[in-house]
Amino acid sequence: MHPFRTACRDGLARIRAEGRYRNFQPLRKSASRFPVFTIGQGETKRDVTVWSSNDYLAMGVHPVVIDAAVKAAQEMGAGAGGTRNIAGTSDLHEALEHELASLHGKPAALLFTSGYVANEATLSTILRSYPNWHVFSDKKNHASMIAGVKGAPATVHIWKHNDLADLERLLAAAPADAPKMVVFESVYSMDADISDIAGICDIAEKYGALTYLDEVHAVGMYGAEGGGVSQRDHVAHRVDIIEGTLAKGFGCHGGYIAADSEIVDYIRSAASGFIFTTSLPPTTIAAALASVRHVRQDNARRAAIFERAETLKAKLRSAGLPVIPSVSHIVPVHVGDAVRVKEVSRELMDRFAIYATPINYPTVPVGSERLRLTPTPLHTDAMMDALVDALLAVLSETKRVAA
Numbered sequence: 001m002h003p004f005r006t007a008c009r010d011g012l013a014r015i016r017a018e019g020r021y022r023n024f025q026p027l028r029k030s031a032s033r034f035p036v037f038t039i040g041q042g043e044t045k046r047d048v049t050v051w052s053s054n055d056y057l058a059m060g061v062h063p064v065v066i067d068a069a070v071k072a073a074q075e076m077g078a079g080a081g082g083t084r085n086i087a088g089t090s091d092l093h094e095a096l097e098h099e100l101a102s103l104h105g106k107p108a109a110l111l112f113t114s115g116y117v118a119n120e121a122t123l124s125t126i127l128r129s130y131p132n133w134h135v136f137s138d139k140k141n142h143a144s145m146i147a148g149v150k151g152a153p154a155t156v157h158i159w160k161h162n163d164l165a166d167l168e169r170l171l172a173a174a175p176a177d178a179p180k181m182v183v184f185e186s187v188y189s190m191d192a193d194i195s196d197i198a199g200i201c202d203i204a205e206k207y208g209a210l211t212y213l214d215e216v217h218a219v220g221m222y223g224a225e226g227g228g229v230s231q232r233d234h235v236a237h238r239v240d241i242i243e244g245t246l247a248k249g250f251g252c253h254g255g256y257i258a259a260d261s262e263i264v265d266y267i268r269s270a271a272s273g274f275i276f277t278t279s280l281p282p283t284t285i286a287a288a289l290a291s292v293r294h295v296r297q298d299n300a301r302r303a304a305i306f307e308r309a310e311t312l313k314a315k316l317r318s319a320g321l322p323v324i325p326s327v328s329h330i331v332p333v334h335v336g337d338a339v340r341v342k343e344v345s346r347e348l349m350d351r352f353a354i355y356a357t358p359i360n361y362p363t364v365p366v367g368s369e370r371l372r373l374t375p376t377p378l379h380t381d382a383m384m385d386a387l388v389d390a391l392l393a394v395l396s397e398t399k400r401v402a403a
């Protein structure tokens with residue numbers, strides 16, 4: 001047997017033993033009934049209420065967005081047919097980049113295959129641009145940022161999550177003349193907390209560091225037009241590079257950066273992960289453009305997601321359920337045990353047709369395992385009441401079993 005096959009077997013056994021093995025739950029979205037999905041087919045088909053979608057604003061099922069995708073498919077076909085440099089740039093790609101630059105108040109923007117690729121490609125390209133970079137990365141940064149930083153010829157400093165004193169301590173200790181970059185997020189989706197962008201920019205400025213901000217969980221929802229927390233806090237102009245996704249709040253697919261023209265032009269010209277891949281298809285681009293344009297002026301939708309999140313938090317709290325305090329639109333419910341959180345999730349699905357993903361170590365620390373709930377403007381009070389009842393039943397029972 002080839003040693004790689006042995007490695008696969010051992011690796012899988014280890015993943016299973018550690019309780020990290022992943023089973024996917026096939027769920028079919030219903031554009032007309034979101035957030036109700038279906039599972040199974042024919043006789044066994046049934047409805048499931050999904051509480052863990054990252055389509056935060058339900059824009060993925062908005063008629064304006066669906067119509068744009070359908071029209072683009074009919075007029076332009078299914079695939080882009082080439083990289084951006086080889087027949088794969090349409091007027092829609094350029095219009096979307098202009099729209100995203102304008103959303104963040106930056107001169108330019110650049111599209112990528114996904115938010116993951118945007119982070120990985122941009123960060124690794126910056127850190128390979130010349131030697132001796134020192135990069136300062138928040139402890140809780142997403143895997144895609146870590147992928148961009150890791151392996152680059154740079155000195156990496158990890159600062160304690162959202163701890164500005166720790167960031168400053170590390171910056172002060174680094175060589176004064178070394179090029180520096182501070183890499184962080186606005187909304188941290190697993191902890192549901194939000195960084196102090198202005199405070200981080202103050203420190204970065206003091207030490208002459210570039211700032212790179214992932215607004216993936218904020219774009220669409222925060223700020224007057226959905227430009228993210230940097231727009232809400234009026235600090236977007238102080239952040240050098242803002243990264244976002246079209247796949248969460250905007251409900252479509254793709255990632256991007258927004259920055260000054262020279263930075264964007266350099267990344268466009270040097271990033272392998274941008275250059276050597278087929279550009280996003282016209283359906284996705286047209287849908288995303290319609291979504292961003294719509295979301296920018298749809299303040300009611302932005303208000304609705306926060307109203308829904310606050311209502312859910314209040315309902316969970318008044319039922320005595322362990323809601324983890326959250327200043328964002330994400331509602332985490334504490335379970336606190338790796339085996340139990342999976343059981344709770346499975347029970348919710350099997351008995352109550354409710355889908356809520358368990359979040360385990362290493363995404364969150366051991367002992368803080370949780371369900372991560374993401375209410376959208378389309379989650380009703382009745383859905384919330386059903387969720388509360390189901391959680392009360394399941395959490396009290398698993399506690400009894402565990403005790």
Ligand SMILES: *Cc1c(COP(=O)(O)O)cnc(C)c1O
Nearest residue numbers: 114115116142144216245247255
């Ligand atoms: C989801 C996520 C990404 C990746 O975005 P995709 O468009 O899904 O690839 C990047 N950063 C953070 C913080 C994320 O949660």
